[in-house]
Amino acid sequence: MRPSSASGGPGATGGSWPSVGGGGTIAVETDAMVQASHRLGLAQEAIAGVAGRTAACVSALAASERRNRAEAALALLRRADRQAATAAAGLRTAAIRYGTVEHAVLDGQRGIAAGLAALTGGTLRILMPVIGLGGTVIVAAGVVDLVAVLVVVRTVQRTAETGRIAPQADPVLLRALALVLASLDDGVRGALLMERAEDLVTNDPAGPFGTEQVGTLLAGLLLHPAGGPLSVVPTTRRAVSSPRSLTALADRLPDGHERAGQVRIERYAGEDGPRWIVYIAGTVTFARDSGDEPFDLASDVLGVAHRTSDSERAVLEAMRAAGIGADEPVLLVGHSQGALNAVRVAQDGGYLVGGVVQFGGPTGQVALPASVPVLAVEHDEDLVPVLGGTAASGAEGLRRVVVRRSLPDGGFGVVTSEATAAFPAHDLGAYRRTIAAAEAAGDERVVAFTGSIGPFLDGRQGTSTRWRARRVSPEPGRTADGGSVRRPNR
Amino acid sequence: MLPDLPSTSDADALELATLERLVREVPVPSPDLPGWQSLTAREYAAAVHELADLLGTVAAALAAARAAA
Numbered sequence: 001m002r003p004s005s006a007s008g009g010p011g012a013t014g015g016s017w018p019s020v021g022g023g024g025t026i027a028v029e030t031d032a033m034v035q036a037s038h039r040l041g042l043a044q045e046a047i048a049g050v051a052g053r054t055a056a057c058v059s060a061l062a063a064s065e066r067r068n069r070a071e072a073a074l075a076l077l078r079r080a081d082r083q084a085a086t087a088a089a090g091l092r093t094a095a096i097r098y099g100t101v102e103h104a105v106l107d108g109q110r111g112i113a114a115g116l117a118a119l120t121g122g123t124l125r126i127l128m129p130v131i132g133l134g135g136t137v138i139v140a141a142g143v144v145d146l147v148a149v150l151v152v153v154r155t156v157q158r159t160a161e162t163g164r165i166a167p168q169a170d171p172v173l174l175r176a177l178a179l180v181l182a183s184l185d186d187g188v189r190g191a192l193l194m195e196r197a198e199d200l201v202t203n204d205p206a207g208p209f210g211t212e213q214v215g216t217l218l219a220g221l222l223l224h225p226a227g228g229p230l231s232v233v234p235t236t237r238r239a240v241s242s243p244r245s246l247t248a249l250a251d252r253l254p255d256g257h258e259r260a261g262q263v264r265i266e267r268y269a270g271e272d273g274p275r276w277i278v279y280i281a282g283t284v285t286f287a288r289d290s291g292d293e294p295f296d297l298a299s300d301v302l303g304v305a306h307r308t309s310d311s312e313r314a315v316l317e318a319m320r321a322a323g324i325g326a327d328e329p330v331l332l333v334g335h336s337q338g339a340l341n342a343v344r345v346a347q348d349g350g351y352l353v354g355g356v357v358q359f360g361g362p363t364g365q366v367a368l369p370a371s372v373p374v375l376a377v378e379h380d381e382d383l384v385p386v387l388g389g390t391a392a393s394g395a396e397g398l399r400r401v402v403v404r405r406s407l408p409d410g411g412f413g414v415v416t417s418e419a420t421a422a423f424p425a426h427d428l429g430a431y432r433r434t435i436a437a438a439e440a441a442g443d444e445r446v447v448a449f450t451g452s453i454g455p456f457l458d459g460r461q462g463t464s465t466r467w468r469a470r471r472v473s474p475e476p477g478r479t480a481d482g483g484s485v486r487r488p489n490r
Numbered sequence: 491m492l493p494d495l496p497s498t499s500d501a502d503a504l505e506l507a508t509l510e511r512l513v514r515e516v517p518v519p520s521p522d523l524p525g526w527q528s529l530t531a532r533e534y535a536a537a538v539h540e541l542a543d544l545l546g547t548v549a550a551a552l553a554a555a556r557a558a559a
Binding site: 033036039040042046047049050053054057060061064065066067068069070072073076077079080083084086087090091 | 506545556
């Protein structure tokens with residue numbers, strides 16, 4: 001059933017066409033179906049055009065043998081028109097159904113992984129009285145070694161295929177990592193003999209020992225402390241026209257390294273009051289000691305852990321300072337950590353969120369209300385989206401439209417930003433190209449999503465303001481880029 | 491064998507010739523569905539072949555209409 005790679009609705013082979021899924025992660029490649037459907041649609045349009053012109057011609061012909069034959073041709077043309085339309089629609093339906101089946105397969109994978117984790121944890125627990133703590137540690141280390149060997153074997157295989165050592169961009173290992181992350185809590189519960197049957201079929205990041213608790217613990221122990229005072233100031237303001245496409249939204253995402261700041265807020269006056277678009281940058285620094293930079297690794301981990309991060313607070317402060325009212329529609333757009341912040345703001349921010357567009361965010365596990373349309377763009381070779389674990393499943397997961405793409409050569413060989421050189425599939429430029437291809441393909445789910453956020457994409461005039469956020473501490477601190485002098489505000 | 495092209499004085503025949511050309515130029519997609527060897531792929535290939543045959547019949551019918559009086 002599976003051709004070569006992946007997706008939940010329309011899919012992507014060879015990397016030139018993205019695939020679109022009804023939600024979460026998807027494993028069937030249906031892009032060929034969607035492309036064929038698209039081409040059949042083009043043929044049908046051409047046939048319909050000729051049929052219309054033929055009908056006009058026939059009506060102008062005098063009753064004669066010629067007219068009779070032309071009428072026969074017209075009838076056949078109309079039949080061809082219907083046939084092309086039916087075949088195109090059938091392919092689209094098949095693509096969607098394959099995607100649904102793939103969701104079921106992925107849910108099965110998650111259940112198996114959770115069961116294995118719980119079984120491993122439970123076995124270790126049961127063995128402990130027999131072989132003692134030392135023996136249990138040795139057995140546990142053996143399990144870890146076995147996993148490590150499997151990773152090495154897979155990496156060698158992949159290297160032989162691609163000529164490049166890049167396990168961080170191997171879709172198989174990334175999928176396995178997502179399953180492991182989503183199953184850690186099952187392993188711990190298994191060891192405590194607390195695992196229930198329903199835990200195997202549902203993934204609850206907020207549950208006992210779930211990714212949220214683990215993330216909170218890690219951030220607290222290892223990373224820059226969060227929760228201190230922030231400075232969030234406007235840096236530039238200018239007139240703009242609102243974007244007209246999803247690609248234009250990607251184009252406007254700020255680079256957090258720029259002095260203008262990590263957040264961009266656009267205001268557009270409307271008949272019913274203002275509309276807003278908030279663009280949020282990704283992680284600026286992965287340094288453990290991130291200094292005054294709130295868009296750091298600690299915010300990544302806290303965001304996944306569903307704890308308020310400094311970068312999320314910075315976004316909310318910028319939105320408040322910009323004057324966004326609680327009842328004024330907001331479209332949230334983010335890349336990487338910005339995507340996570342966008343989802344968390346939509347989830348908890350108290351704003352009237354009219355949509356979320358996200359690129360490469362660890363957000364699949366978060367289910368937003370049905371009233372918030374969500375489109376996520378993810379690359380199979382991108383490590384970041386899997387860091388939240390496996391995606392939400394069921395109706396909640398299927399609400400999330402996912403544009404997936406497998407990049408040729410894992411995205412390597414294409415110029416990226418310096419920060420994403422080792423993770424080219426996470427580069428914003430790569431995501432921009434993917435969403436542009438998805439829009440060009442005309443997939444109906446992308447078109448429908450675009451329609452759902454249509455009022456934000458009407459090209460009207462407004463203003464754009466950039467906001468720079470940084471941590472404030474009483475004593476001079478190091479800046480996130482390693483300097484000893486704090487970056488001046490602008 | 492197709493009928494000869496019409497004389498420029500027969501406007502209807504010229505239009506029918508144009509329609510015939512347009513039908514022949516309809517961009518019928520490839521019947522191949524790369525990567526798929528399923529019932530879907532076979533049904534798709536059959537539909538495309540049938541569509542191509544149908545358009546061929548349409549073109550022939552238009553040519554016959556053009557040749558008719």
